[in-house]
Structure formats: C-alpha cells, structure tokens
Amino acid sequence: MPLISIVTPSHNSARFVSETIQSVLDQSFVEWEMIIVDDFSTDDSVEMIKAFVERDSRINLIRLTKNSGAALARNAAIEVAKGRYIAFLDSDDLWLPYKLEKQLAFMQANNYPFAYTAYDKIDEEGLVLGRIGAPGKVSYSDLLKTCSIGCLTAMYDADFFGKIYMPVNTKREDFATWLKLLKEVDYAYGLNENLAQYRVYKNQTSANKAKMAKENWRLYRDVERLSFLTATYYFSHYAIRGFLRTKFPVLARRLGMLD
Template identity: 70%
Template sequence: MSIVSIITPSHNSTQFISETIQSVLSQSISDWEMIIVDDCSTDKSVEVIQSFVEQDSRIKLIRLSVNSGAAVARNTAIEAAQGRYIAFLDSDDLWLPDKLEKQLAFMQVDNYPFTYAAYDKIDENGQVFGLIGVPDRVCYSDLLKMCSIGCLTAIYDTEYFGKVTMPLIRKRQDFGLWLKLLKKTEYAYGLNETLAQYRVRTDSISANKANAAKFTWRLYREVEGMNVFKASYYFSHYAVRGLLRTKAPGLARMLGVLK
C-alpha cells in the first residue's frame, strides 16, 4: 500500500502527459501510486501513458468506456486508490521534485488532514510567468468567497476523512470537493512555498473564466443548496476578488486577496 495516491484525469493529453508523469517520477520520495484515468482520448494519450505503465508498476491506467468528464474520471481514480493520502495532478500540470516530501512533512508535523500549497503559473512552453501564493489557512466560509486552493497542490488524509469524491458537475468539481472536506474539518492549511506549476493554456482563456463563473454559481445553488440571496452574497465576493486578482494585483495584495 502506497502512502500517496495521485489522481490524474486525462483526455487528449499527448502534448503534456509525458512531462506530467516525469514530474511524479522525479519526486524525492518514492512511496506513491499514480492512477491515470483516460476519458476516451482520441489522440495517442493512451499509448504514451501505457509506455510508462509498462516501465513502472506504480503508474496505473484506467480507461473509461464512455466520455464522462473530469469529475467521473477523478472519482474513478479515488475509488481505486490504495494510499492513505489523496493528491491531485492534472495531465498538463507539473510538480516540483520535493512537492510530496515537503507537503507530507507539513501535514504530519501538526496532523493537518487537508492541505494545499503555492504554485507557479507556466505557459504552454513551460515558462513561468506568475506566482499564486496562498493563505495560511481557510475555513468553509473563506473558501466560498474565493477558492484559494489549487487542485494540483491539494492533499487530503483518508484516515481522517475516509474517501471523499467530487460532485458530479462538469466544472468546478474540485472546488466542490474542498467544500465537502471543509464541512468535516475546521480548516485547510496552506504551505506558502511553491511546490507545483499550473499550465495556462492559450485556448479560450476568457471563455474559461466565464464558464468558471457560471459553474461557481451553479455550485452555490445546486450543490451547496444556497438560496438566491446567500448565493448572491458569496458570488459577489467571488466576482470582486477574481476581478481584483486579474486587473489590480497590487491592490489585491493590499487587501489580502493575493499573497
């Protein structure tokens, strides 16, 4: 039984999946399993992933028979996971070599059951162009106002929570999972040290922001069950903070929106 199960959904990821897997293979600790769930790719992703599976038994591939979206792919991996800790890494993102070692030590010293970390933003060529810092801790209501937990850095402890899966929505399902976890514990704790790299794709960045806003509203209303007034309250915080982070990062830092 591995100490960490790494959850990786994959769909048409040929361009980046090798680099993603290599970032896991380069970890300074070796006691992990990586469960990649392919969501009906039509490119050569499966062949690329399979080549790694054949070389390293810690890497496992599950293939979905019907294209089902990232929530189903991630939940399939969570259900198959054997590790105590559940970590997340998408098929185009990267971990720095000491990511697991440092974050697990951070968790174990103070028995934190749910943690996250700072990360860089990189472009499609792997060039760093931004840093996303994180608050020291967040509670449920904090997170509703701004999701400050990057999926590629999140880890939770199944000995504390059991296995907890993502809500079955097409987008923002990771946000939904963090909220589920924070209903079971008071805080998630942040390690404000860069441990990962989030790849920003050039395709439809503005459309992605619009989609994120739409699905955030749906998350408040349909998953969290908020009435329209409560949802509007949290959505206004989400919208203003998101705008500050994008358009006025200096002011955002002054207000504590950015670290």
C-alpha cells in the same frame, strides 16, 4: 502499500502527459502510486502512458469506454486508490521534486488532514507567468468567497475523511470537493511554498471566465443549497476578487489576493 495515491485524469493529453508523469517520477518521496484514468482519448496519449506503466509498477492506467469528464475520471481513480493520502495532479500540470515530501511532512507534523500549497502559473512553453500563494488556513466560509486551493496542490487524509468523491453535477467539481471536506473540519491548511506548476492556455478567454462565474453561481445555489441572499453575498466576493486580480493585479497582491 503506497502511502500516497496520485489521481490523474487524462484526455487527449499527448502534448504534456509525459512531462507530468516525469514530474512524479522525479519526486524525492517514493512511496506513491499514480493512477491515470484515460477519459476516452483519441490521440497518442494512451500509448505514451503505457510506456511509463511498463517502466514503473507504481504507475497504473485505467481506460474509460466513453468520454465522461474529469470528475468521473478522478472518481474512478479514487475508487481503486490504496494510499492513505489522496493527491491530485492533472495531465498537463507539474510538481516540483520536493512537493510530496514537504507537503506530507507539513501534514504529519501538524496533524492536518487536509492541506494545499502555493504554486506557479506557467504557459504552454513552461514559462512562469505568476505565483498563486497559499493562505495559512481557510474555512468553509473563506473558501466560498474565493477558491484559494489549487487542485494540483490539494491532498487529504483518507484515513480521517474516508474516500471523498467528486460531485458530478457541477463543473466546479474540485471546488465542491474542498467545500465537502471543509464541512468535516474547521480549516484546510496552506504551505506557502511553490511546489507545483499549473498550466495556462492561450485560449482561456473572458468567455471562459463568464462560464466559470455562471458555474460558481450554480455551485452556490444547486450544490451547496445556499439561499439567494447568502449566495449573492459570496458571489459578490468572488466577482470583486476576480475583477481585481484580472484588472489590478498589483492592488490585488497588496490586498493578499495573489500570494
């Protein structure tokens, strides 16, 4: 029985998925299962994943019959997960070799049911662009101001929470999931050590940022059901922090917004 279940949605990920899977195979901690859910890919990624499945019985592939989005793909993996701990890794991101070992030890030594780590941002070629730190702890209110938990670093104890599924009525499904968990506990706890690498793409433009801001507002109002004034308060924090991180990164770092 695996101790950790790794949830990996995949859609047309042929360029990076082999590297992602290899980063799991390279983990110093070995009691895991990796559940990859193919979201109706049209490239060669399924064949690439199958090659790993044939080599290692800890890797499992689920294929969806239509393109359903990351939330439904992750939920399909969570549904069949056997591990006590649920961890997340998208098909273009990477883990460093001691990620699972160090994060699990951090959680078990302190009896933390929900934890995350710091991580690097990398470009399409794997070059490090910058660091995103992990605050020592965040509450529900803290997280509403800015989502400081990277999906590729989050891990929760399903024995404590039960299986928590991602909401499908928002494009900020990971953010919404962390908020759901933080309604059950006072804090999520951060291990401020770079243990993962998040891939950033050239086509991530200001238009994407505008869409993300709109989705954040929808999350506050439609998912969390915050009042207009409360949503405006938290959105102002989100907007100001985002502006400073983008336009004045040195100042943002001094204010603790980058690490």
